[in-house]
Amino acid sequence: MATPKLQMDRRAETPTVAPLSPSVRRHLGRSLQALYAETLSAPVGARLEALLARLDPRKS
Template sequence: MAKPQMSRPGETPQAQPPLNPSVRRHLGQNLRNLYADTLSAPVSERLEALIAQLDRPKG
């Protein structure tokens, strides 16, 4: 198995081949399962307050 090419500072990294579609589906499904509970959990009041601050115009 070939080692991935490491780029040096200032060099453009080597392009990696795209993932196989079946691997992408597998990863996507597992990530959705992993984060399903997190996405359905209620947002804390502290986090809501921080989000509200982001929505306010600066000035």
């Protein structure tokens, strides 16, 4: 696999990697959604729920 060409960001004077193609971005997005779907659907623990309630008392 070829190494991506580096471009210089003139504002920061640091090298940046060329942007990813749309197809690669779609593939990564779908893969991450599948990876985190179970985590996002899991119930929130009681301790975290209590902390969230303290941050927004309107929802309790």
